Amino acid sequence: MTEKAILEYDGKKFEFPLVRGSENEVAFDVKTLRAATGGLTTIDPGFKNTGSCLSDITFLNGEKGILRYRGYSIEELAEKADFLEVAYLLIFGDLPNTDQLEKFHADIRKQSVVDDDIKKIIDAFPKSAHPMGVLSSLTSALTAFNPSSVNVNSDEAMYNAIVKILGKFPVLVAWSMRKKQGLPLDYGSSKLGYVENVLKMMFNQPNEDYVQNDIIVNALDKLLILHADHEQNCSTSTVRIVGSSHAGLFASLSAGISALWGPLHGGANQAVLEMLQAIKEDGGDTKKYMAKAKDKNDPFRLMGFGHRVYKNFDPRAKIIKVAADEVLSDLGVNDPILDIAKGLEQEALNDPYFVERKLYPNVDFYSGIIYQAMGIPVEMFTVMFALGRLPGWIAQWKEMRFRKEPIGRPRQIYTGENLRAFVEIEKR
């Protein structure tokens, strides 16, 4: 098989080597394009055809609906691993043994307190603030409280920054919700598992003993695993590109949280539930909303449908759909929204518009239904996504820094005005 690609331009031929991944994905290596061609560049809005890096972390095949972290299938991890094991796997490359996992958890626990002055920052936000904005700001603020975690140039400094953020982030997640609800801020308990502690910090009432619900713990654990990494998506690319300027880990994560917030990305889980709610309140007429989604003059999109990479099915959505059924029945919740979701999915799967464009339910189509059944407020859905994605962002940032990747700086083709003479203000 040929291992080069030839580009013909202006009567000359230019050769570019191919790069082959471990799953036989092939790319043209255009690193030398500008130098060889005297300044030609490529245009690829939305980076639909551009590989920004080589990565050992996550493999996904959108045509076959495959998702693997470090070689392990998402189906097997969701069934057999817990979230902290998956975090370790993503960040360090292999599943931990018992001692490694215990040490990892103990190191995280030691870092599970944030500077009490963070409370003053939270107090300055209005209660109406969206928790994603609060979370992004607080994550960035952690830089100021932990300056030693900014410039990580050794394995030890990197490890310390990683356990710090894994310890402190759940506190910020929980506080961003409690602030909105006017509840006193809570530090949880170092006796609990990672996911159990997140739930306690979120839901503990000041006048009641907190009782853990295993169904909810297991459901959240699974959801977090399914969201833990997804190679070079919008927020992860943001984290990598911000980090490529050698900005610190926490500042890069804060930028990733902002990228995740948008409804075309992580914000879709909130948008899906709001959409399903609106359909229910409008009499449950799914056909009306299908027609709106297909109408090119209507900006409405079927939220939770479609994916840049998955063009067959999203394997995470498959797992979540089954989990939604189980969790609702285990919790004894009868939510008509689940029926609306299933009805919409069925219609879309049989509709030529969706079939031709390969639009399938994505990870967020059913996740909001589970979050709602767990008692998590709608505005917190994307925050829960961020909590799940944290290990993936960390792993990708670490890989980028240790591979000494160059600063991310795309090119453009300028389409504006040519040189023109300045016109004095009175003559304009």
Ligand code: ACO
């Ligand atoms: N509803 C209706 N039509 C859609 C939808 C949708 N949800 N998604 C895509 N389309 C249509 C587009 O209008 C376009 O049609 P056209 O070819 O006639 O112009 C075609 O399908 C291709 O869509 P693009 O927007 O070009 O696809 P892209 O890969 O850029 O976008 C995206 C992917 C952003 C996920 C898109 O499908 C979408 O907006 N979905 C809804 C939001 C959503 O669920 N986001 C979560 C994604 S998963 C995640 O981030 C965790």
